[in-house]
Amino acid sequence: MTNISGLSWLKALLYVLLTLYAIITLIPFLWALSASFKPLTEIVSGEPNFLPKNFTLDNYKQIFLQEPLFWRWLFNSVAIAISVTLLNLLLNSMAGYALARLRFVGKRFWFFLILAVLAVPAQITLIPTFLILKAIGWLNSYQGMIVPSMVNATFIFMMRQFFVNFPKELEEAAQLDGLNTFGIFRYIVLPLAKPALAAQAVFVFMGSWNNFLLPIVILFDPEMFTLPLGLNTFKGQYISYWNYIMAASMVFTLPALGIYAFFNRYFIQSVTFTGGKG
Amino acid sequence: MFEINRRRINPRWNITEDLSGYMFMMPTILVLGTFVVLPILYAVFLSLQKVQLLGGIEYEFIGFRNFTRLAEDERVWIALRNTAEYVAIVVPTQTILALILAVTLNSGIRGKNWWRILYFLPTVTSSAVLTLIFMWIYNTDGLLNDFLAFAGLPTYNWLGDPAVALKGIMIMNIWSTAPFFMVIYLAALQDIPQTLYEAAELDGANGWQQFIHITLPLLKPVTFFVATVGVIGTFQLFDQSYIFSGGTGGPNNATLTVVLLIYQAVFRNLQMGYAAAIAFLLAAVIIAITLIQRRLFGGERI
Numbered sequence: 001m002t003n004i005s006g007l008s009w010l011k012a013l014l015y016v017l018l019t020l021y022a023i024i025t026l027i028p029f030l031w032a033l034s035a036s037f038k039p040l041t042e043i044v045s046g047e048p049n050f051l052p053k054n055f056t057l058d059n060y061k062q063i064f065l066q067e068p069l070f071w072r073w074l075f076n077s078v079a080i081a082i083s084v085t086l087l088n089l090l091l092n093s094m095a096g097y098a099l100a101r102l103r104f105v106g107k108r109f110w111f112f113l114i115l116a117v118l119a120v121p122a123q124i125t126l127i128p129t130f131l132i133l134k135a136i137g138w139l140n141s142y143q144g145m146i147v148p149s150m151v152n153a154t155f156i157f158m159m160r161q162f163f164v165n166f167p168k169e170l171e172e173a174a175q176l177d178g179l180n181t182f183g184i185f186r187y188i189v190l191p192l193a194k195p196a197l198a199a200q201a202v203f204v205f206m207g208s209w210n211n212f213l214l215p216i217v218i219l220f221d222p223e224m225f226t227l228p229l230g231l232n233t234f235k236g237q238y239i240s241y242w243n244y245i246m247a248a249s250m251v252f253t254l255p256a257l258g259i260y261a262f263f264n265r266y267f268i269q270s271v272t273f274t275g276g277k278g
Numbered sequence: 279m280f281e282i283n284r285r286r287i288n289p290r291w292n293i294t295e296d297l298s299g300y301m302f303m304m305p306t307i308l309v310l311g312t313f314v315v316l317p318i319l320y321a322v323f324l325s326l327q328k329v330q331l332l333g334g335i336e337y338e339f340i341g342f343r344n345f346t347r348l349a350e351d352e353r354v355w356i357a358l359r360n361t362a363e364y365v366a367i368v369v370p371t372q373t374i375l376a377l378i379l380a381v382t383l384n385s386g387i388r389g390k391n392w393w394r395i396l397y398f399l400p401t402v403t404s405s406a407v408l409t410l411i412f413m414w415i416y417n418t419d420g421l422l423n424d425f426l427a428f429a430g431l432p433t434y435n436w437l438g439d440p441a442v443a444l445k446g447i448m449i450m451n452i453w454s455t456a457p458f459f460m461v462i463y464l465a466a467l468q469d470i471p472q473t474l475y476e477a478a479e480l481d482g483a484n485g486w487q488q489f490i491h492i493t494l495p496l497l498k499p500v501t502f503f504v505a506t507v508g509v510i511g512t513f514q515l516f517d518q519s520y521i522f523s524g525g526t527g528g529p530n531n532a533t534l535t536v537v538l539l540i541y542q543a544v545f546r547n548l549q550m551g552y553a554a555a556i557a558f559l560l561a562a563v564i565i566a567i568t569l570i571q572r573r574l575f576g577g578e579r580i
Contacts, residue, residue, distance in 0.1 A: 011387070014382055014385060014387055015387065017382055018382060018383070018387065018393055021379065021397065022393065022396055022397070024453070025396060025397055025399060025400060025453075025457075026396070026399075027421075028400075028408075028411050028412065028415060029399065029403075029411075031411070031415065031421055032411045032414070035414075046419055048421060048424050091305045091306060091309075092306075094302040094303075094305070094306070095302060095303055095305075095306040097302060098298075098299050098302035098303050099303075102295060102298060102299040102302065103295050103296075103299065104295055104296040104297075104298075104299025104300060104303075105296050105299075107299065110303060110306075110307065113310070113315075114306075114310070117310055117314050117315075120314060120318060121510075121514075121557075121560065121561040121564055121565075122514065123514065123536075123537060123540060123557040123560055123561065124317070124318060124321050124554075124557050124558065124561050125313065125314055125317035125318060125321065126540070126557070127317075127321065127324065127540070127544055127550055127553050127554055127557065128316070128317035128318075128320035128321050128324065128554075129313055129317050130544070131320065131324075131335070131550065132312065132313070132316065132317065132320070147309065147313075148309065148312075148313040150305070150309060151305060151306045151309045151310060153310065153314075156306060180298075181295075181298040181302075182298070182301075185302075206402060209404065210403075210404035210405060210406070212404075212405060212406055212516070212517040212520070212521075213516050213517065213537070213541075216520070216541075217541070217544075217545075227406075228404055228405075228406035228517075231406050231407070231410065232406060232520075232521055235410060235521070236524070242414050245410055245414070246410075246411070246414070249407040249410055249411060252404065252406075252407055253403050253404070253407050256402055256403065256404065257399075257402065257403075260398075260402045261395075264395060
């Protein structure tokens with residue numbers, strides 16, 4: 001740090017390191033993306049070329065037009081991820097708001113129960129949840145995928161922290177104007193909670209969209225599969241058709257990337273919240 | 279004061295607030311009750327039973343036999359050993375990598391946000407997709423072996439050789455999880471007051487000394503968080519092993535993990551009680567390690 005040239009060498013080294021790591025990050029994606037536009041013959045030829053020599057859309061046509069269940073898997077994944085996300089946003093904020101602001105008998109008990117739930121390892125509840133869903137006839141169903149996941153203790157806790165630090169004056173003013181608790185929540189509190197809700201939306205959507213263990217346990221009819229499961233059976237069916245598998249993987253990745261890019265700002269804010277002050 | 283007075287004047291106010299409180303809490307109470315609290319009690323019950331699934335469910339109380347059976351089951355030990363080896367290599371490596379990336383990104387380089395977004399890609403991509411991409415790159419004539427051969431290094435049958443199959447999953451997981459922890463480190467680094475570094479510089483501390491004596495100690499709570507979440511996450515390894523091995527944990531049990539073993543006990547062998555016992559073993563291991571970590575980090579709170 002003593003002279004200028006020493007500093008600029010260090011800077012240059014940093015940029016080299018960052019670029020190397022960027023390459024390590026991107027290569028698998030670019031390799032897969034490129035393969036999704038290559039005919040199989042080019043993939044198995046063994047020449048590693050990053051740009052397809054014979055660019056083709058046939059792989060995408062194949063999975064969308066010839067694979068009868070692909071649309072269904074896409075629909076299932078979208079329907080489940082969106083329902084789970086919307087329900088989480090609503091129910092977690094309701095519970096978080098009640099725990100932060102309302103006074104009711106047993107509030108401390110429920111708060112500590114939610115803290116306790118945070119500490120329970122998921123494997124413990126997996127098998128009993130499977131048996132409970134079986135008993136109420138919800139295996140292999142949308143409600144079986146949605147209802148157990150529609151609240152989340154982590155985000156209830158997060159919302160509570162958010163609402164506790166929330167200025168009270170607006171709510172009190174609304175109360176004087178004659179709004180009841182639901183009105184205040186709906187018209188005053190929810191609109192002001194947008195940043196927290198956006199961050200939550202990203203986490204919950206990604207979690208549901210990418211989930212593998214829960215669907216593999218409770219869904220068994222291929223028609224009900226979500227994309228991760230569909231993709232996995234797809235792999236079995238097209239063992240060495242890596243062109244189709246990579247095209248399907250790209251279709252699966254796109255919505256998650258879109259959501260991530262769209263909410264990126266809020267997402268990073270919320271990570272700041274978890275990491276720094278949490 | 280105002281509210282306390284109002285309560286005294288109108289006792290019904292209390293009931294209205296109780297009611298709306300429970301209206302707001304009801305979905306949460308129902309869902310957590312049915313799908314978390316009830317399952318925990320059910321799991322305790324199951325682990326003490328022999329469970330038969332023949333259309334309906336039949337239970338037979340067998341006390342702790344599921345747990346004594348654990349100790350004699352060779353595959354439980356293999357799964358535990360694989361998982362422990364996985365945690366022991368992946369958690370420190372990804373933590374150090376995340377720290378290096380975060381410190382590099384935080385050292386006043388240009389386009390910080392763009393690097394961060396780019397590096398974060400693997401974390402937002404689903405484990406199923408990543409595993410498929412890596413399986414293909416790991417092929418005997420795949421990209422990685424091409425690269426290794428080009429660099430004059432030995433190549434491996436990453437998918438079929440029991441000696442390296444788990445290593446392949448480790449590399450993939452370090453690659454995909456480190457960026458998540460990098461973002462957390464970055465956030466924490468930004469909270470360190472710049473004045474500390476300025477004071478250290480006046481005292482003649484160089485960059486490395488500042489890192490060792492200021493950055494690292496102040497990051498300790500975050501490192502505890504990163505290591506704890508890392509251990510919990512890696513002990514639950516399932517998706518990658520399942521897809522890699524087609525659900526078997528092969529080749530030759532090399533990728534068998536504890537959660538995969540639980541899955542097999544439930545769906546291959548229909549032994550719900552035994553599976554519940556394995557789940558408790560896993561939970562006990564995770565809790566024990568978290569407590570040890572907390573001790574090591576001097577009881578820091580997250």
